[in-house]
Amino acid sequence: TVELFRVAPIRASEILTGKHISFMALLAVVAGALLLMMSNEFTIAGVHLSLRVPILGDWVYLVLTLVLVVFASVGLGVLVAAFSKSESQAVQLSMLILLASVFFSGFFLRIQTIWEPIQAVSYALPVTYGIANLQVIMLRGGTPQPLLLVGLAGLGVVFKLVSFILLRRELQPD
Numbered sequence: 001t002v003e004l005f006r007v008a009p010i011r012a013s014e015i016l017t018g019k020h021i022s023f024m025a026l027l028a029v030v031a032g033a034l035l036l037m038m039s040n041e042f043t044i045a046g047v048h049l050s051l052r053v054p055i056l057g058d059w060v061y062l063v064l065t066l067v068l069v070v071f072a073s074v075g076l077g078v079l080v081a082a083f084s085k086s087e088s089q090a091v092q093l094s095m096l097i098l099l100a101s102v103f104f105s106g107f108f109l110r111i112q113t114i115w116e117p118i119q120a121v122s123y124a125l126p127v128t129y130g131i132a133n134l135q136v137i138m139l140r141g142g143t144p145q146p147l148l149l150v151g152l153a154g155l156g157v158v159f160k161l162v163s164f165i166l167l168r169r170e171l172q173p174d
Contacts, residue, residue, distance in 0.1 A: 011168075012164055012167040012168040012171055013164060015167060016078060016160060016163055016164055016167060019074075019078055020071075020074055020075070020078065020160065023074045023077070023078075024070055024071065024074055027070045027073075027074070028067075028070065031066050031070065035062075035066075037049065037050060037051055038050065038051050038052075038053040038055065039055070053138070054138065054139070055137075055138050056137075056138060056139065056140065056141030057136070057137035057138060057140070057141045057142060057143070058137070058143065061133075061137050061143060061144055062134070062137050062138065064149065065130060065133040065134060065137060065144060065149070065152075066130075068129075068130075068149060068152035068153055068156065069126050069127070069129070069130035069152060071152070071153070071156040072126035072129075072152050072153070072155040072156035072159065073126045073127070074156075075155065075156040075157075075158075075159030075160045075163065076097065076125075076126060076155075076159050077094070078159065078160070078163045079159045079160075079162055079163045079166075080093045080094055080097065081163075082162075082163045082166040082167045082170070083166060097125070100121060100125060101125050101127045101128075104118055104119075104121055104122040104125065104128070105122060105125055105127040105128040105131055106122065106128055106131050106132060107127075107131055111128065123151070124155070126152060126155055126156070129148045129149075129151050129152045129155070130152070132144075132145070132148055133145070133148050133149070133152075
């Protein structure tokens with residue numbers, strides 16, 4: 001694909017913007033479907049099909065957190081794609097990030113129990129912020145910490161900027 005982009009009259013910023021908008025739109029549809037299935041009101045022909053997950057907090061914070069998690073996650077995915085030299089390398093890096101996200105995000109273990117250098121890795125993953133905020137919003141009915149929301153937005157911006165620099169360098173003629 002990079003060879004096609006090199007000869008096309010398109011800039012790196014336009015490529016990244018298109019990828020971000022398309023992936024965010026797709027993930028917004030998926031997140032909306034999941035939220036609909038989680039709510040108590042999801043019925044078809046009088047049959048309850050909802051998962052009946054309690055959402056005790058404000059829906060505005062829930063949606064804001066999900067949008068920021070998706071924004072930062074798409075940024076991380078685009079960064080992996082820009083960094084990778086082949087499709088198999090991108091898949092391998094994605095799997096490593098997935099494993100790190102599962103084990104170091106606070107999903108299984110509390111982050112405070114993890115070795116401090118690994119905690120830094122935890123806070124480089126968007127899912128860490130998302131889990132912390134969604135636990136507060138959905139299960140405790142509280143408001144998320146503003147620092148975590150800013151951290152998510154910051155991660156997304158940093159990932160997008162680094163992706164832009166890598167892609168622009170890749171698209172420059174030899």
